[in-house]
Amino acid sequence: MTILLLVFAFFLLIAIGAPVAVALGGSVVVTSLLLDPIPLAIIGQKAFANLDHFSLMAVPFFFLASALMDTGGLVRRLIAFANAFVGHFTGGLGITTVLSCVFFAAISGSSPATVAGVGRIMYPALIRDGYTSRYALGALATAGSIGILIPPSIPLIIYGFVTETSVTRLFLAGVIPGVIYALGMVLMAALLARHSDAPRHSRMPWPERARVTRSALPALMLPVMIFIGIYGLPAFEFGPISSDGGAIFTPTEAAVMAMLLAIVIGMFVYRELSPRDLFRTIADTAPSVGMIFFITTNALLFAFFITKIGVPAAVTRMIVDLGLEQWQFLLLVNVLFLIVGFFLEGVPTILMFVPVLFPTAVAMGVNPVHFGIIVIVNIELGLVTPPVGLNLFVASGVSGRPVLEVFRGALPWMAVTICVLMLVTFIPQLSLFLPELVFGK
Amino acid sequence: MSLVSAAKYLDVALSGIEDGLIVVLSLAALALGVMQVTLRYVFNTGYEWNEAAFVLVTITAMLTAGVRAVREDRHISVDILPSIAPKPVAAIMNVTAVLASLGLCVFLAWCGWLYVGFARMMDTASPETGIKDWIVYSIMPTMMCLFALRYIIRLIIGVQSKPSHKEGAS
Amino acid sequence: ADRIILSNDTSALNLKGQTFEVLAKELKERLGDTAAVDVFHSGALLDQKTQIQGLQLGSATFVAPTSGIYSPLAAGLNALTLPFLLTSSEMVNTAWNDPVVREAFVPELRKKNIEPVAIWLSGQRELSYRGSKPILTPEDMKGVKIRVQSVPSDIEAFKAVGANVISMAWGEVASALQQGVIDAVEPTPMSLDSAGMVEVIDQMTRIGYQYAFYIVGANKTWWDGLSDADRASVQEALEVANAFNWENAAKENEAAYAKIRDAGKTIHELTPEQLAQWKEKMQPVWDEFGSELVGQDAMNRLIEISSGNQ
Ligand code: NA
Ligand code: NA
Numbered sequence: 032m033t034i035l036l037l038v039f040a041f042f043l044l045i046a047i048g049a050p051v052a053v054a055l056g057g058s059v060v061v062t063s064l065l066l067d068p069i070p071l072a073i074i075g076q077k078a079f080a081n082l083d084h085f086s087l088m089a090v091p092f093f094f095l096a097s098a099l100m101d102t103g104g105l106v107r108r109l110i111a112f113a114n115a116f117v118g119h120f121t122g123g124l125g126i127t128t129v130l131s132c133v134f135f136a137a138i139s140g141s142s143p144a145t146v147a148g149v150g151r152i153m154y155p156a157l158i159r160d161g162y163t164s165r166y167a168l169g170a171l172a173t174a175g176s177i178g179i180l181i182p183p184s185i186p187l188i189i190y191g192f193v194t195e196t197s198v199t200r201l202f203l204a205g206v207i208p209g210v211i212y213a214l215g216m217v218l219m220a221a222l223l224a225r226h227s228d229a230p231r232h233s234r235m236p237w238p239e240r241a242r243v244t245r246s247a248l249p250a251l252m253l254p255v256m257i258f259i260g261i262y263g264l265p266a267f268e269f270g271p272i273s274s275d276g277g278a279i280f281t282p283t284e285a286a287v288m289a290m291l292l293a294i295v296i297g298m299f300v301y302r303e304l305s306p307r308d309l310f311r312t313i314a315d316t317a318p319s320v321g322m323i324f325f326i327t328t329n330a331l332l333f334a335f336f337i338t339k340i341g342v343p344a345a346v347t348r349m350i351v352d353l354g355l356e357q358w359q360f361l362l363l364v365n366v367l368f369l370i371v372g373f374f375l376e377g378v379p380t381i382l383m384f385v386p387v388l389f390p391t392a393v394a395m396g397v398n399p400v401h402f403g404i405i406v407i408v409n410i411e412l413g414l415v416t417p418p419v420g421l422n423l424f425v426a427s428g429v430s431g432r433p434v435l436e437v438f439r440g441a442l443p444w445m446a447v448t449i450c451v452l453m454l455v456t457f458i459p460q461l462s463l464f465l466p467e468l469v470f471g472k
Numbered sequence: 473m474s475l476v477s478a479a480k481y482l483d484v485a486l487s488g489i490e491d492g493l494i495v496v497l498s499l500a501a502l503a504l505g506v507m508q509v510t511l512r513y514v515f516n517t518g519y520e521w522n523e524a525a526f527v528l529v530t531i532t533a534m535l536t537a538g539v540r541a542v543r544e545d546r547h548i549s550v551d552i553l554p555s556i557a558p559k560p561v562a563a564i565m566n567v568t569a570v571l572a573s574l575g576l577c578v579f580l581a582w583c584g585w586l587y588v589g590f591a592r593m594m595d596t597a598s599p600e601t602g603i604k605d606w607i608v609y610s611i612m613p614t615m616m617c618l619f620a621l622r623y624i625i626r627l628i629i630g631v632q633s634k635p636s637h638k639e640g641a642s
Numbered sequence: 643a644d645r646i647i648l649s650n651d652t653s654a655l656n657l658k659g660q661t662f663e664v665l666a667k668e669l670k671e672r673l674g675d676t677a678a679v680d681v682f683h684s685g686a687l688l689d690q691k692t693q694i695q696g697l698q699l700g701s702a703t704f705v706a707p708t709s710g711i712y713s714p715l716a717a718g719l720n721a722l723t724l725p726f727l728l729t730s731s732e733m734v735n736t737a738w739n740d741p742v743v744r745e746a747f748v749p750e751l752r753k754k755n756i757e758p759v760a761i762w763l764s765g766q767r768e769l770s771y772r773g774s775k776p777i778l779t780p781e782d783m784k785g786v787k788i789r790v791q792s793v794p795s796d797i798e799a800f801k802a803v804g805a806n807v808i809s810m811a812w813g814e815v816a817s818a819l820q821q822g823v824i825d826a827v828e829p830t831p832m833s834l835d836s837a838g839m840v841e842v843i844d845q846m847t848r849i850g851y852q853y854a855f856y857i858v859g860a861n862k863t864w865w866d867g868l869s870d871a872d873r874a875s876v877q878e879a880l881e882v883a884n885a886f887n888w889e890n891a892a893k894e895n896e897a898a899y900a901k902i903r904d905a906g907k908t909i910h911e912l913t914p915e916q917l918a919q920w921k922e923k924m925q926p927v928w929d930e931f932g933s934e935l936v937g938q939d940a941m942n943r944l945i946e947i948s949s950g951n952q
Contacts, residue, residue, distance in 0.1 A: 049572045057576045079587070080691060313494060318540045324534045339701075
């Protein structure tokens with residue numbers, strides 16, 4: 032009865048177009064007031080305590096860092112760099128788009144930020160070069176989703192936060208699937224370009240390449256510095272210089288340092304970020320994070336309530352009673368996330384479903400890190416499926432083309448996403464190899 | 473001054489305050505985070521209160537940004553039904569959605585206020601910062617009041633049709 | 643007795659989790675259909691930070707956080723974990739049952755709607771760290787980045803030996819240690835093992851500077867509202883759970899030491915002289931947190947218990 036009212040209130044609020052956060056929090060409030068009271072002060076406690084976690088603080092800083100890289104001219108130089116080396120292949124500019132997304136992804140924790148950052152520059156460039164808008168839109172919307180697979184990644188941070196899994200391990204786990212995804216996208220870029228009449232460019236001469244590389248170097252150093260900061264250098268001794276190779280900061284502190292570096296490079300190296308730009312970029316970007324924080328606190332209130340009324344335990348019992356094999360369970364999870372992904376974005380999806388599914392997954396012997404990567408690739412898919420697909424909206428926003436056209440463009444590219452999803456689901460070693468190599472089992 | 477123009481005036485004033493708070497607090501949090509890393513790695517020292525302060529400033533900055541997101545309608549929703557429903561029905565749905573949001577924010581502010589009262593009764597303080605817990609817990613009800621104020625302004629100025637989605641999370 | 647909610651802030655698999663399960667089973671057997679008993683593990687309902695308030699406000703019936711978590715509510719509890727004061731389970735147990743010592747924190751907890759009903763054991767806090775250099779004397783501890791709980795007397799104890807004290811959420815500690823963000827930690831062997839840190843550390847030094855334990859708290863409104871018969875049943879159930887816990891704590895810690903040794907990590911035993919050096923450096927903390935917080939009488943009792951002149 033309680034659960035029925037909760038679900039009914041939730042969907043009613045969603046249906047009338049109330050914010051997802053309000054649907055989550057509102058359904059709990061209505062249900063608990065009517066049927067299963069929680070002390071009101073506990074709701075007050077939860078609302079604050081849900082946000083009071085160090086690891087959650089990485090989200091705003093990675094978000095702001097991405098936006099500042101765009102404003103500060105780092106993104107433009109990364110794209111020029113990618114183009115200098117792959118521009119002459121068939122589908123060269125398409126491949127440039129994919130690689131630019133990879134470079135940007137290595138600093139950005141967010142896929143829509145990747146689509147927006149790369150798309151603002153690449154979409155006009157692709158059209159100018161003779162690519163169809165369908166090709167350009169598909170490339171951007173799907174390749175952009177690599178932003179959350181290659182570390183850092185906001186959804187992985189949230190997943191680690193909800194499941195108490197090491198974010199450092201999760202980040203490493205995303206690297207190999209991310210590279211496979213990128214290779215798949217590069218192949219698709221070349222393959223699809225054969226069917227359009229995109230021009231081929233001549234190879235860029237080496238002095239020109241050197242110039243572009245020099246200009247991009249500070250921007251390229253940023254992800255390198257973040258990576259070293261999180262994972263440390265191998266220990267070495269070289270004459271008087273020695274290092275014990277320890278890491279310098281936690282993933283949360285890495286986000287802070289990424290923002291600092293983006294400001295320093297944009298302001299003092301490229302001189303494209305004025306104090307005024309800094310002010311505007313922060314003020315305009317932060318509300319998107321404010322939205323995430325409001326969803327987070329309400330989603331965790333929701334999770335608290337369904338835990339209290341015993342839903343996760345019941346679901347786990349039900350799935351265990353079904354007697355599924357591990358692979359059947361994982362397939363079921365993929366189907367569930369596909370359906371959820373039509374309607375919900377990544378962060379709310381994790382906050383709502385992972386607390387229910389995670390204990391079951393662990394009980395079925397799925398590795399928490401592996402499960403995290405499965406969830407993330409599912410979310411990548413959800414980013415490009417209508418009616419609610421953030422990458423579709425952003426690509427539509429930067430191009431001025433309708434959402435449906437973006438989706439049609441994305442369809443062939445989604446084959447790559449689905450292949451990667453299957454690989455990641457059924458070959459745990461793709462996710463687990465790197466973290467186990469570095470940290471042991 | 474009519475109610476609508478008063479609301480519009482309040483909207484502009486509030487926007488300026490929000491912008492200022494968001495930027496100043498974000499940069500303060502940045503400074504605290506950088507300070508923590510630098511002190512620990514370069515000087516091999518640090519303050520116990522640093523991390524707690526960093527978290528509090530960041531939360532306050534981002535909740536203020538959440539208030540701003542109400543104004544710009546950036547709180548993600550699934551607006552399929554309102555977008556295909558006939559205009560008058562859609563208008564009712566939009567107003568109901570805003571009322572529900574307002575109700576939730578007022579309710580959370582109330583719960584947060586009760587919680588602050590509880591913390592005052594316990595009279596506990598954070599071991600790291602020495603700040604009384606109830607002062608810290610006041611952040612939530614204060615911000616929920618501002619959320620509510622933003623929703624009230626939207627009700628008065630008019631619940632316009634929603635602008636297209638902007639950049640979001642994932 | 644309605645609904646009884648047991649909220650565990652750690653995993654279901656470690657000793658505390660198992661003890662909670664025993665308690666739940668015994669409660670169900672004794673109270674029968676009059677009460678529904680639910681156990682929540684891994685902080686799924688209330689995490690380490692929020693559980694005490696959850697207990698006070700009635701969202702949980704029983705919680706069992708580590709003693710330091712209660713200290714903002716009853717400052718006197720800090721005296722039980724002063725460095726080199728109570729260093730064995732027997733001393734902790736004696737102190738827990740001592741009327742003079744109890745006076746220093748029980749009334750305070752009761753005033754705040756908490757009925758302290760039992761203690762469960764964790765173990766001796768040892769120094770576990772990365773790196774090849776052994777830490778044997780307080781001098782070796784200079785500049786070492788160590789994570790301690792945010793308990794003022796713990797922080798001061800390690801500052802007194804010149805360590806660089808870092809407070810950090812327990813969930814982040816394993817990866818921070820792995821990456822070298824911090825150098826050392828000081829949990830009990832059992833907690834070190836259940837946090838998966840045995841592989842991460844290189845060495846352990848047995849300073850055993852305090853004996854860590856959990857305080858089982860009950861919601862006092864609920865506790866006082868029980869009928870005498872029900873309260874007796876609950877107390878019986880608690881006694882069974884306590885016995886299970888006390889029986890297994892030593893075993894689990896021994897197993898953890900063995901596991902550390904089997905993983906090829908060095909465990910340093912200190913000489914009495916070395917231990918005396920640690921004690922000498924850390925003991926000044928007593929002045930700051932001892933008599934001032936618990937009063938001279940209780941502090942004298944604790945010192946008697948500590949020196950074995952009970
Ligand atoms: Na990324
Ligand atoms: Na979708």
